[in-house]
Amino acid sequence: MAFDLSSVFPKLQMLATSDHSSVVSMNLFVALLCACIVIGHLLEENRWMNESITALLIGLCTGVVILLLSGGKSSHLLVFSEDLFFIYLLPPIIFNAGFQVKKKQFFVNFITIVLFGAVGTLISCAIITLGVTQIFGRMNIGPLEIGDYLAIGAIFAATDSVCTLQVLNQDETPLLYSLVFGEGVVNDATSVVLFNAIQSFDLNHIDSGIALHFLGNFLYLFIASTLLGVLTGLLSAFIIKKLYIGRHSTDREVALMMLMAYLSYMMAELCYLSGILTVFFCGIVMSHYTWHNVTESSRVTTKHAFATLSFVAETFIFLYVGIDALDIEKWTFVSDSPGKSVAVSSVLLGLVLAGRAAFVFPLSFLSNLAKKSPNEKINLRQQVIIWWAGLMRGSVSMALAYNQFTMSGHTQLRSNAFMITSTITVVLFSTVVFGLMTKPLIRYLLPHAKNSSSATTESSTPKSFFTVPLLGGSQDSEADIDGQIIRPSSIRLLLTTPTHTVHRYWRKFDDAFMRPVFGGRGFVPVEPGSPTERNGQQWH
């Protein structure tokens, strides 16, 4: 997220101002985090709840208690800076997602993911913008300009990757996970470009030149961010392999991986690129090369430490959103017309539903056209889940809303107050209601989610080589590495699998050029006689 960090927020109350009240709120937050972990553990077997909703509800309850204790005045005690979110909380979450993602699954669906993340977001943004232009104009909620309408479109088109991580399970529904989460990551680059475009172009004269400029910007941002992440990851692999840092201290290896991952994010911010994209690809490269170059205990440590940091950051975000929602100051401006506030929020929710439907189903249809095998197509039930699981709007939307509607200091404006409170309402409603319904929906539509992908793919013999690895992990079949080049049984099959051909060439290139330099699987000598160690976990 590089959209002008300098003006993300009117500095409310910094975390770092160490007066006694901020020590109080630190205590409260850390204690609440502990409570979330314990309660989340106790509710683990519950079929409705998930960790994020638990944290959100605990946050809301805390907000109510603070509101009552302060005599209905304010829950402002606990308002932190949004910078906290972009500089400290988001990077570990996205890095960990890249670090733990099933890479094969991700790259096999790469084109679909980019289609959803780029074109889909634009469609969604356009529909929401058109909708609010038509409806809000008649609702008399105050003066909004074309830039504001476009910003509303961008705000509510932003799929929240953090929510996605919570509701979809990578092991149970790998295809859906990679599509929806991948879309959320690519979506970030689109948001950056959209925001820059809204802020820098003359919006009253939109022509094809601007569209081209826009496209060029997007491509530059996407490619530069990805490259930066890949290069930082490769550098870390090279340093750790070349210097063999684990020789003296495993702590140095872990520290170096952590710091270089963070460095990639901060460098992207420095160059006004998309830090999310960069750190995501850095995570992918690090898990493919660097992770294999470190000592055994460093591997265990990094795997769990990154997951833990990401888990704590996620919980913190939801807790924070919950508490922040009850900040009374935001609601005072709209309290005289509660009906209109509900109407605005409902309109936005409806447009979010419609905007997402408007690209998920057509783009899935397009994506299915390119795939001839029925096993690779996205069926209607899966499309419904993709549509539903991406509906949640989270802290990214909130940060964008604050950025747009409070930056010029005119929060006093009725229309801006409406937009802020509506964003909070949409975020809370979508996370709690849509979030609560996702697990049951998946269970209803895909009754055997856990086994479906392996069951359906293993029956289609000639394709099993390509699709079983979708499950990732030790089940990866590395047939061509053992010399058995798979010969597709028909020319048609060959034509339908360009991704897999790319994959095979990549594997050859990886083995011939990349691994000798950057290490990776099998760099640290494994004990002879453990072929599983060498053949398995290629992409994991």
Next chain:
Amino acid sequence: MAFDLSSVFPKLQMLATSDHSSVVSMNLFVALLCACIVIGHLLEENRWMNESITALLIGLCTGVVILLLSGGKSSHLLVFSEDLFFIYLLPPIIFNAGFQVKKKQFFVNFITIVLFGAVGTLISCAIITLGVTQIFGRMNIGPLEIGDYLAIGAIFAATDSVCTLQVLNQDETPLLYSLVFGEGVVNDATSVVLFNAIQSFDLNHIDSGIALHFLGNFLYLFIASTLLGVLTGLLSAFIIKKLYIGRHSTDREVALMMLMAYLSYMMAELCYLSGILTVFFCGIVMSHYTWHNVTESSRVTTKHAFATLSFVAETFIFLYVGIDALDIEKWTFVSDSPGKSVAVSSVLLGLVLAGRAAFVFPLSFLSNLAKKSPNEKINLRQQVIIWWAGLMRGSVSMALAYNQFTMSGHTQLRSNAFMITSTITVVLFSTVVFGLMTKPLIRYLLPHAKNSSSATTESSTPKSFFTVPLLGGSQDSEADIDGQIIRPSSIRLLLTTPTHTVHRYWRKFDDAFMRPVFGGRGFVPVEPGSPTERNGQQWH
């Protein structure tokens, strides 16, 4: 460190202000940290350097480069808040020290440690205060009150525990490590009381009532801080054991341990106790109980993750001190009289040397009186090392100096400017020069440090049971647990070992009451036939 966090620093430039220049400095810092790790690794075999000096020198070089690039104006770009130090950097370092400390060694020397940390610091403070009152009065450096002189005493009596961790090796010189580092931890409680006393008491009428009040304050602070740490640690052990959190996710265990450790520190700050003492004892309790209740991968993760966090925080502090030292604004006030500045710093350095000598040798003599066995006595060579290794003044001293001499906003005062720059000089000089000479000094005075303690103790047969465990780890002999109660060969020996008797009672109490409730070693069923797993590592 609870000495009124609210006024630790005039807010210079917060880390969290996210304008582009702060993104630049974040990048620079993270990149420099990576450089420190790599260079520290390359210099690992060097017999002079250690990690902290490397970081300090890299920081100084960076400061010079920034100074040159900015045309000699300022290196202010990189000035962070001191809060960063007390809220984020110090807790992981001290917690990790408690988590990894050899507990037996620490508790066997507990009385000596408290003697050094409490009485020693008071003696040192008194001597430095007397010295500066006599000398600075004649040097015409500006108006200083009695409160300022006392503050100078407290500032330069504060042994920096972080430096100690760097120059002493727990495995090579366990006795010295536990004495000097333990002293540094206890010292913190003394500093808090001293500072509160200086700020709240009427210093012109010192009588026995104030001395009693002072003593009462110290005891309250020491006991309350310790209890808070122990209780938080026990609570974490109880929750993790009772709920068996690792059943669903190892990440939750790691997160809970991390958060509860941090919570103990923040709660101590909340109650104006000594966070350092609290988090140190929390670390000890967690390594004794909680760590044994978690899954195997959580154990590996916590052990290395805590060490890594601590390592990064330490490196960051030294890097920061190095860069901060070249902040040109601090030096402008004293640049017209460089000779006097050097004189002030030299006087302070001399008083630090004298003040520490004045308590290390007499208190060691006292401590030796209580110990009849020559093996337990602190010999002269060891005393010299204790004296020398505690001479370094670090970021704690700097924070205290800023607190005292810039809090009322009168940095313009000549005397205050002198005190700030002298503190920086003393910190830099003591860390680099004294730090560089510590390793060679230990090698010169204790040529066989690595083997000496085991070699000398193993020759004295009846005592070997008591002293071999000083080495900690798997060499712990757990004779009495196997039913062999050691019968001292003479009554005199029995009289001289009250600590060991306490230890035996503690062990019985621990086995009978604590472990059934809070878990600890052997809680998670170990494979039968691995007696080393059960008998070794009792205290580690």
